[in-house]
Amino acid sequence: MKLTKLLATAAVAMGLATTAMAEKTKVGFIYVGPVGDGGWTYEHDQGRKAVVAEFGDQVETVYQENVPEGADAERAITQMALQGADLIFTTSFGYMDPTINVAKKFPNVKFEHATGYKTSDNVSIYSARFYEGRAIQGHIAGNMTESNIIGYIASFPIPEVIRGINSAYIHAKKVNPDVQFKIIWAYTWFDPAKEADAAKALIEQGADVILQHTDSTAPQAAAQAAGNVVTFGQASDMGEYAPFPRVSSIIDDWAPYYIARTKAVMDGTWETKSTWDGIGAGMVGIGEISDRVPADVKAEALAMKEALASGEYHAFTGPINKQDGTPWLAEGETADDGTLAGMSFYVEGIEGDVPN
Amino acid sequence: MDLSAISPTLLIASLMVAATPLLLAAIGELVVEKAGVLNLGVEGMMIVGAVCGFAVSVETGSPYLGILAAMAGGAILSMLFAFLTQFALANQVASGLALTLFGLGLSALMGQSYVGVKPPVMGKVDIPVLSDLPFVGHILFGHDIVLYMGLGLTAAVWAVLKYTRAGLVLRAVGENHEAAHALGYHVVRVRILAILFGGACAGLGGAYISLIRVPQWTEGMTAGIGWIALALVVFASWKPWRVLLGAYLFGGINVLQLNLQAAGIAIPVEYLAMSPYLITIIVLVILSADKSAAPASLGRPFHASN
Numbered sequence: 183m184k185l186t187k188l189l190a191t192a193a194v195a196m197g198l199a200t201t202a203m204a205e206k207t208k209v210g211f212i213y214v215g216p217v218g219d220g221g222w223t224y225e226h227d228q229g230r231k232a233v234v235a236e237f238g239d240q241v242e243t244v245y246q247e248n249v250p251e252g253a254d255a256e257r258a259i260t261q262m263a264l265q266g267a268d269l270i271f272t273t274s275f276g277y278m279d280p281t282i283n284v285a286k287k288f289p290n291v292k293f294e295h296a297t298g299y300k301t302s303d304n305v306s307i308y309s310a311r312f313y314e315g316r317a318i319q320g321h322i323a324g325n326m327t328e329s330n331i332i333g334y335i336a337s338f339p340i341p342e343v344i345r346g347i348n349s350a351y352i353h354a355k356k357v358n359p360d361v362q363f364k365i366i367w368a369y370t371w372f373d374p375a376k377e378a379d380a381a382k383a384l385i386e387q388g389a390d391v392i393l394q395h396t397d398s399t400a401p402q403a404a405a406q407a408a409g410n411v412v413t414f415g416q417a418s419d420m421g422e423y424a425p426f427p428r429v430s431s432i433i434d435d436w437a438p439y440y441i442a443r444t445k446a447v448m449d450g451t452w453e454t455k456s457t458w459d460g461i462g463a464g465m466v467g468i469g470e471i472s473d474r475v476p477a478d479v480k481a482e483a484l485a486m487k488e489a490l491a492s493g494e495y496h497a498f499t500g501p502i503n504k505q506d507g508t509p510w511l512a513e514g515e516t517a518d519d520g521t522l523a524g525m526s527f528y529v530e531g532i533e534g535d536v537p538n
Numbered sequence: 539m540d541l542s543a544i545s546p547t548l549l550i551a552s553l554m555v556a557a558t559p560l561l562l563a564a565i566g567e568l569v570v571e572k573a574g575v576l577n578l579g580v581e582g583m584m585i586v587g588a589v590c591g592f593a594v595s596v597e598t599g600s601p602y603l604g605i606l607a608a609m610a611g612g613a614i615l616s617m618l619f620a621f622l623t624q625f626a627l628a629n630q631v632a633s634g635l636a637l638t639l640f641g642l643g644l645s646a647l648m649g650q651s652y653v654g655v656k657p658p659v660m661g662k663v664d665i666p667v668l669s670d671l672p673f674v675g676h677i678l679f680g681h682d683i684v685l686y687m688g689l690g691l692t693a694a695v696w697a698v699l700k701y702t703r704a705g706l707v708l709r710a711v712g713e714n715h716e717a718a719h720a721l722g723y724h725v726v727r728v729r730i731l732a733i734l735f736g737g738a739c740a741g742l743g744g745a746y747i748s749l750i751r752v753p754q755w756t757e758g759m760t761a762g763i764g765w766i767a768l769a770l771v772v773f774a775s776w777k778p779w780r781v782l783l784g785a786y787l788f789g790g791i792n793v794l795q796l797n798l799q800a801a802g803i804a805i806p807v808e809y810l811a812m813s814p815y816l817i818t819i820i821v822l823v824i825l826s827a828d829k830s831a832a833p834a835s836l837g838r839p840f841h842a843s844n
Contacts, residue, residue, distance in 0.1 A: 216756075216758040218653055220653055220756060364801075365799070368796075369811045370761070373762075374754070375556075375747050375760075378751060379796055380796050383797045383799075386544075389800075
């Protein structure tokens with residue numbers, strides 16, 4: 183008897199708890215790495231915390247870390263939707279198809295996919311114009327390299343990464359015609375040991391600037407151990423490696439966007455849209471440029487940042503040829519968003535092929 | 539393409555570093571499996587070792603104390619597994635998976651205040667004349683002490699398993715625990731000791747990543763190397779020297795393919811990226827043509843009353 187009573191009470195309590203929760207807006211986040219990666223996922227989680235700080239008791243947030251890109255992501259997103267999430271942010275490129283698939287099954291749940299290009303009635307996409315930050319990095323890197331070899335740790339051959347490489351290369355080449363890019367595709371977003379190995383391989387082959395498009399701070403540590411190698415923070419400030427080797431950084435700021443979209447779901451005004459903001463809108467921040475960068479270079483970099491923010495300058499301004507020498511942008515022409523969103527080619531001067 | 543940009547001495551030196559965490563974890567797991575226990579918690583024990591070693595090194599300023607703490611951390615975590623599987627007779631596969639999940643969570647919690655901290659540097663062994671020899675000096679005699687421990691451990695495990703009475707008992711327990719029990723050996727005690735040894739080795743391997751190879755603490759930094767160690771033990775047919783070969787092949791080709799990419803060699807990157815897995819598997823499968831089998835009692839629970 184007693185046990186039944188206990189169970190009944192528990193069931194009632196749980197029922198009450200569920201009703202109480204149902205009044206809250208539940209926001210879910212799917213992360214590709216751990217929240218403590220110090221880079222990409224860390225910043226998304228800062229955005230999640232900002233949502234909690236903004237709405238307090240009105241929201242409940244849930245997240246899942248280390249979700250592999252691909253089939254397993256579909257399971258993780260489905261599970262989150264089944265748990266009653268009203269809005270789900272899937273924060274890596276590889277979640278694109280899984281997000282679309284799950285969204286079809288849950289028409290009442292809103293989905294937001296980062297860095298992809300597929301939308302539907304209940305799937306919005308958002309990304310940041312990281313390539314604007316890469317332009318500034320390229321400018322600083324081209325000025326600071328003495329060996330004229332810049333190492334680049336790339337993750338996966340997707341448009342976002344290729345845009346970054348092109349943008350950095352164009353601006354490094356502009357200030358240093360002898361500059362050469364050595365690119366390693368790590369095929370991972372997060373694997374500190376492998377990222378460190380890649381950084382070491384580049385350094386051993388003469389690179390004295392390392393740009394990374396992977397999420398951990400391991401390349402920073404490898405550069406610090408090597409000594410005279412310049413790095414830039416990726417996705418997060420990575421300020422613990424400032425003032426050297428980290429001389430500046432690209433910082434993602436998702437908080438305003440996450441707050442706005444959560445608000446839209448609460449108000450019932452959520453609509454499918456495609457957001458692609460850059461330095462001007464504050465989605466891409468440039469971390470403090472340290473004093474190890476010569477003062478004139480720093481001034482030029484900051485001027486470029488202003489010009490990019492105001493829209494006066496576009497990071498892809500012609501004349502630019504594709505790698506095979508065919509013209510892409512004519513003198514003064516700027517790249518359209520469609521081409522940038524699907525970019526799959528290197529610009530002229532970069533050696534090697536884009537993997538398929 | 540510019541192959542001259544790759545320096546053979548630096549390449550070999552860094553492949554040895556890349557292979558060491560894998561070797562340490564795999565050699566520990568080999569002993570565990572030889573005793574008839576399947577511990578899938580290698581990843582969890584490695585990451586706990588990584589954070590314990592890192593934290594103690596930072597607090598005390600001594601990387602050597604950190605190494606000891608890493609071994610202790612891995613071994614303590616493995617005690618949980620030993621308790622569950624040897625006393626509570628829980629399923630080994632489930633307990634091992636749980637150990638990995640627990641280790642990942644625990645390490646994230648323990649490591650919170652160590653993100654972005656720089657660990658004390660471990661000195662390299664410097665043998666006066668030998669380290670200065672051209673070419674071989676840098677490759678063979680210019681490393682840290684843990685790397686040599688890995689090699690020494692491989693030789694020791696091989697010798698103990700093959701030539702000593704203790705090794706014979708351990709193998710007997712792994713092959714047929716009922717027979718070993720009938721002969722009067724303490725199956726459970728032998729297995730617990732093997733599990734602790736495996737935990738210590740995995741912890742050491744983890745600390746090698748956080749203290750020497752990277753060196754920093756980041757959540758989840760072992761990134762699956764524990765699973766590769768588990769696979770390596772199977773592909774190496776439970777033989778120590780093959781584990782060494784496999785670890786060096788895997789670590790070596792990984793470092794080599796990164797170097798080849800940086801040098802801009804004309805092999806498509808996709809093939810380079812998959813080559814470490816492919817080549818290691820092919821070589822070890824060819825070697826295992828002698829049909830060496832798994833320890834017969836592997837994964838089976840034992841209780842003296844049966």
